[in-house]
Amino acid sequence: MQIEFKASLRAEQGSSASRRLRRAGQVPGIIYGGDAPATPITMDHNEMFHLLSKEAFHASVLTIDLDGAKQTVVLRDSQWHAYKPQVLHIDFQRVDATHKIHLKVPLHFINGENSPAVKLGGGMISHVLNELDVRCLPGDLPEFIEVDLGTLEADQSIHASQIKLPKGVELVTHGDVDPVVVTVLKAKGEAAAEDGNAQG
Incomplete structure (x- = not known):
């Protein structure tokens, strides 16, 4: 745009x-x-x-x-x-077209409602991050980054390093940290059952 x-x-x-x-x-x-x-x-x-x-x-x-x-x-x-x-x-x-810039780009999540984590596991998807720090040339800057959750399984998380970035765009991380972007929360009944089993 x-x-x-x-x-x-x-x-x-x-x-x-x-x-x-x-x-x-x-x-x-x-x-x-x-x-x-x-x-x-x-x-x-x-x-x-x-x-x-x-x-x-x-x-x-x-x-x-x-x-x-x-x-x-x-x-x-x-x-x-x-x-x-x-x-x-x-x-x-x-900005200069020949120099890379560092900016936060919003994440757009798709297909979460169709993922095995939700449809089969009854879990709830939690968006831990809604944007990523990236570095790229001005001409490569995306308006947003799409994250497809269609294959997300129960008890699975997606880290920043696992997100497919557009060509020319690189992830900016702070130290060795690879932050969680998306995680799956267990259904209440399942979580309660696990707590009961643990106590028993």
Whole structure:
């Protein structure tokens, strides 16, 4: 999905200037990274509120039309009001087509209801993780990664290293940890029976 939006250079900075922008229906932000200096920007609040509600906005290479000059970026952070539906600030990082980026990509689970774990074992599938840390070139960044649970058996778990990644995408792990992504919880009756057997 190609996502493009408009922004303008932000001349005034500081907390009082940011408050004035927000009252005027704008949201302040910044673009950083690459060889260029950090650039303070301002965007339409309603447009950004709508875009931030889309999953793809968080895991896509975005195009900012900054006063007519287009830049490619990824979303790095967004700050929200404590209790109002209001975006306070957004951070973007510039990307270069020849340099790999590190980003969290959402997972989409399919066929879980048809898996042996559910249909035959009566288990319940638990999604331990809903996104993965990956590294790839901007052009290879997937909007999401599909995880097929159709062959999942009872008492089985799926680890991050077992997920098939798109071409050009590599998993980012922290140390030797291979986190569990999906596990199967036993049916209540079966779990209770096992507890009874263990006590007996």
